[in-house]
Amino acid sequence: MDLSSDQVVMKLVEMGFEKLDALEAVKAVGNSCDDAVEYILKGHQTTGGFKPASSLCFTRSTKTLGKRAMPSSFSSGSKRQSSLLDHFRSVDQKKKKGDSFGNAVVVTVSDSSEEQRKSFAPVCLESSFFTETELRNGCSEASSTWEKRVMSILRNRFGISSLRSFQREALSTWIAHKDCLVLAATGSGKSLCFQIPAILTGKIVVVISPLISLMHDQCLKLSRHRISACFLGSGQLDNRIEEKAMQGMYQIIYVCPETVVRLIKPLQKLAKTYGIALFAIDEAHCVSKWGHDFRPQYRRLSVLRENFCASNLEFLEYDIPIMALTATATVHVQKDIIESLHMSKETTTVLTSFFRPNLQFSVKHSRTKFASSYAKDFQNLIDLYSENKKSNGKKLAVISRESEKQTDFVYHDAENIHETDYDEDEEDQEDFLAKKNNSNGKGLSEEYLEDETDTFQSVDDWDVACGEFLEMPHELLDMHIPSEKQKDLEGLTIIYVPTRKESVNIAKYLCGVGLKAAAYNASLPKKHLRQVHQDFHDNKLQVVVATIAFGMGIDKKNVRKIIHYGWPQSLEAYYQEAGRAGRDGELAECVLYADLLRAPTLLPSRRSKDQTAQAYKMLSDCFRYGMNTSQCRAKILVEYFGEDFSSKKCNICDVCTEGPPEQVNVREEANLLFQVITAFHFQVENNSEHAPYEDYGLGNSKQKKLSNKPNLMFFISRIREQCSVKNSRKQIVFGGKVLPVSWKPRDTSKRWITRIFEWRLNLYNQQKEGTKNWIFKMTNHSMFIRKPTCCSR
Numbered sequence: 001m002d003l004s005s006d007q008v009v010m011k012l013v014e015m016g017f018e019k020l021d022a023l024e025a026v027k028a029v030g031n032s033c034d035d036a037v038e039y040i041l042k043g044h045q046t047t048g049g050f051k052p053a054s055s056l057c058f059t060r061s062t063k064t065l066g067k068r069a070m071p072s073s074f075s076s077g078s079k080r081q082s083s084l085l086d087h088f089r090s091v092d093q094k095k096k097k098g099d100s101f102g103n104a105v106v107v108t109v110s111d112s113s114e115e116q117r118k119s120f121a122p123v124c125l126e127s128s129f130f131t132e133t134e135l136r137n138g139c140s141e142a143s144s145t146w147e148k149r150v151m152s153i154l155r156n157r158f159g160i161s162s163l164r165s166f167q168r169e170a171l172s173t174w175i176a177h178k179d180c181l182v183l184a185a186t187g188s189g190k191s192l193c194f195q196i197p198a199i200l201t202g203k204i205v206v207v208i209s210p211l212i213s214l215m216h217d218q219c220l221k222l223s224r225h226r227i228s229a230c231f232l233g234s235g236q237l238d239n240r241i242e243e244k245a246m247q248g249m250y251q252i253i254y255v256c257p258e259t260v261v262r263l264i265k266p267l268q269k270l271a272k273t274y275g276i277a278l279f280a281i282d283e284a285h286c287v288s289k290w291g292h293d294f295r296p297q298y299r300r301l302s303v304l305r306e307n308f309c310a311s312n313l314e315f316l317e318y319d320i321p322i323m324a325l326t327a328t329a330t331v332h333v334q335k336d337i338i339e340s341l342h343m344s345k346e347t348t349t350v351l352t353s354f355f356r357p358n359l360q361f362s363v364k365h366s367r368t369k370f371a372s373s374y375a376k377d378f379q380n381l382i383d384l385y386s387e388n389k390k391s392n393g394k395k396l397a398v399i400s401r402e403s404e405k406q407t408d409f410v411y412h413d414a415e416n417i418h419e420t421d422y423d424e425d426e427e428d429q430e431d432f433l434a435k436k437n438n439s440n441g442k443g444l445s446e447e448y449l450e451d452e453t454d455t456f457q458s459v460d461d462w463d464v465a466c467g468e469f470l471e472m473p474h475e476l477l478d479m480h481i482p483s484e485k486q487k488d489l490e491g492l493t494i495i496y497v498p499t500r501k502e503s504v505n506i507a508k509y510l511c512g513v514g515l516k517a518a519a520y521n522a523s524l525p526k527k528h529l530r531q532v533h534q535d536f537h538d539n540k541l542q543v544v545v546a547t548i549a550f551g552m553g554i555d556k557k558n559v560r561k562i563i564h565y566g567w568p569q570s571l572e573a574y575y576q577e578a579g580r581a582g583r584d585g586e587l588a589e590c591v592l593y594a595d596l597l598r599a600p601t602l603l604p605s606r607r608s609k610d611q612t613a614q615a616y617k618m619l620s621d622c623f624r625y626g627m628n629t630s631q632c633r634a635k636i637l638v639e640y641f642g643e644d645f646s647s648k649k650c651n652i653c654d655v656c657t658e659g660p661p662e663q664v665n666v667r668e669e670a671n672l673l674f675q676v677i678t679a680f681h682f683q684v685e686n687n688s689e690h691a692p693y694e695d696y697g698l699g700n701s702k703q704k705k706l707s708n709k710p711n712l713m714f715f716i717s718r719i720r721e722q723c724s725v726k727n728s729r730k731q732i733v734f735g736g737k738v739l740p741v742s743w744k745p746r747d748t749s750k751r752w753i754t755r756i757f758e759w760r761l762n763l764y765n766q767q768k769e770g771t772k773n774w775i776f777k778m779t780n781h782s783m784f785i786r787k788p789t790c791c792s793r
């Protein structure tokens with residue numbers, strides 16, 4: 001049977017030969033497997049013609065079957081260089097010595113079998129796009145030449161026409177052997193900063209990444225760009241992948257922090273034999289205790305600087321550069337990243353604007369907790385996709401049977417919701433809350449925690465076989481990339497919710513009204529999660545309703561809407577999640593539905609006292625963002641990261657387009673309520689035996705129990721009650737304070753001021769000693785606050 005050249009190459013690779021050797025052999029001897037084997041085993045001295053540029057890094061004479069060759073230059077004492085400039089220098093030296101590299105360029109360029117070259121182009125064939133003269137010039141004008149080479153890689157591998165300026169800066173820093181912290185907006189293209197060095201040098205890049213799903217996503221993408229990659233996780237099932245990675249079989253190795261720490265020795269060996277161009281630490285905010293997603297294992301990455309520096313490894317001339325990348329780091333976090341990773345004192349910080357001009361931010365207020373709000377809040381979404389449904393056909397309920405079993409959710413459609421609307425009837429709402437408090441004995445804030453909250457899935461959670469991703473031949477590419485036709489014009493929506501239960505509830509609701517929606521949270525079966533990922537990437541879904549477990553760093557171009565249905569944990573988390581929209585540069589919407597009745601709670605996590613205080617501060621920053629109706633949303637967000645927002649306003653957010661609503665002074669109400677709360681807590685703290693519970697209208701033990709963690713409605717309704725009792729005292733004595741009998745919040749303000757205080761009070765209830773002042777300061781501060789958007793529009 002006649003085999004094509006690609007098939008012969010495949011066969012050779014299956015036999016255990018290195019792909020570069022296989023390619024080289026097939027080029028030299030044609031499509032005969034036997035001849036190719038002989039050619040490789042003989043060390044192919046016969047022709048001397050073809051030598052890919054990669055052979056500058058790997059000398060073939062010492063090769064053994066099934067393993068990548070040990071470069072002869074790595075005999076002990078030789079220095080591995082970490083940059084392209086050094087790479088060029090060695091090119092030049094070899095040329096002067098009559099090395100066959102010059103021929104290699106000619107041979108490659110003159111190869112008539114263009115398709116084959118494209119399909120299986122080995123790492124450094126990019127250099128074949130330059131003439132010998134260019135390369136030689138490159139030695140003296142290396143800086144411009146590396147850019148040319150990069151351009152060639154961009155065009156040929158990624159289909160991209162130019163580098164972004166931050167990418168250029170990050171790459172120049174790497175070329176100068178320096179550590180680098182890259183801060184660039186979500187979706188701006190940080191990955192290229194660490195992917196290019198691998199292709200440029202033929203050395204290996206090690207990328208530390210926090211999530212298996214993210215690594216998987218990136219590896220798959222790289223294989224489409226004909227770049228071999230693998231990912232290693234602590235739950236790895238296939239040991240061979242790690243073994244092969246440590247033998248230099250993949251250009252890019254994605255690895256979780258736990259694993260990279262374990263692999264220090266093999267990586268040192270790899271650095272000596274093949275060269276490691278760079279350690280990239282992606283999602284570097286995970287390093288910082290003050291970041292929104294601290295992962296203790298990331299802190300241990302300081303071992304990289306210690307173990308891969310020239311002073312420890314005699315074969316290195318320079319420290320292997322570290323590049324840390326993130327889209328969400330405040331100034332404090334940036335500093336912490338550099339210090340914690342022990343990055344060099346000369347670390348360059350490449351900072352670009354965090355501003356994403358195509359993201360249209362807005363805040364709406366809603367009672368997200370109640371299913372009765374779904375119909376109103378998701379109407380636009382339903383309309384949008386229903387239009388499309390008419391042309392596209394059937395609905396698809398993607399929630400798996402298993403996921404239904406997992407929840408005791410009883411579905412109500414919008415018409416059958418009987419929960420009392422808080423806005424209309426505060427008393428009922430209070431009863432409702434009281435019943436809740438009473439029934440489970442938990443405070444309001446705890447109730448929301450239940451066991452429903454999600455943390456980021458750990459790297460092991462995704463349960464994907466840790467695989468290898470070899471360069472995908474051209475003919476296979478089309479099968480894997482969804483065609484433009486498949487893409488729905490209106491794009492995809494991700495709805496982020498605070499609890500697992502809501503992810504299922506809302507997905508179910510949306511499926512019920514005919515949308516293609518799926519729930520995603522870490523408690524759902526792995527099979528289901530993989531399916532959701534797949535369907536999301538293939539545009540088979542319209543909406544994914546997810547906890548924060550979904551999507552970090554995932555690069556999907558056509559996400560048109562990110563809805564946060566409930567408070568995020570921090571503005572960093574919010575901005576990162578919102579940043580998954582509009583990665584194609586087209587307009588995309590990021591809506592936060594803020595529920596003032598619902599105290600944001602911290603997801604469970606081990607935190608020190610300081611970290612807890614910081615976490616609460618981050619929560620309150622979110623609240624302030626939600627409540628702020630006078631400042632451009634984008635401005636608040638980018639300034640939060642320490643950036644001077646030069647544009648002043650984005651012109652597309654709700655505040656910019658609709659203008660700030662009328663301001664109401666609620667000082668009077670605020671002062672009064674503030675006094676009441678203070679008096680109450682004064683009494684509780686002093687544990688006065690004579691605490692006049694009657695003053696609160698609290699006569700029985702049930703109410704006493706409630707009063708341990710009262711909510712504001714509780715205060716207000718008791719005051720009101722006292723006012724309305726016949727023959728009531730002329731004065732209301734509340735915790736020793738005398739309140740005017742006639743007091744009642746004004747109608748215009750009561751609804752939302754009580755909510756603000758509700759929120760504050762819940763925060764207060766969650767606080768330990770020592771943080772109270774902070775809460776009360778804030779309380780004071782918020783006396784002048786604008787009405788939330790929902791009240792005026």
Ligand SMILES: Nc1ncnc2c1ncn2[C@@H]1O[C@H](COP(=O)(O)OP(=O)(O)OP(=O)(O)O)[C@@H](O)[C@H]1O
Nearest residue numbers: 160162163164186187188189190191192327553555
């Ligand atoms: N120079 C460029 N020109 C055009 N497109 C680019 C360029 N660089 C990267 N991209 C594209 O930008 C998209 C986002 O890239 P990437 O996933 O690296 O973003 P990111 O900065 O890592 O985002 P995140 O912070 O969410 O992880 C990719 O689809 C990539 O192809």
Ligand SMILES: [Mg+2]
Nearest residue numbers: 190191282553
């Ligand atoms: Mg990224």
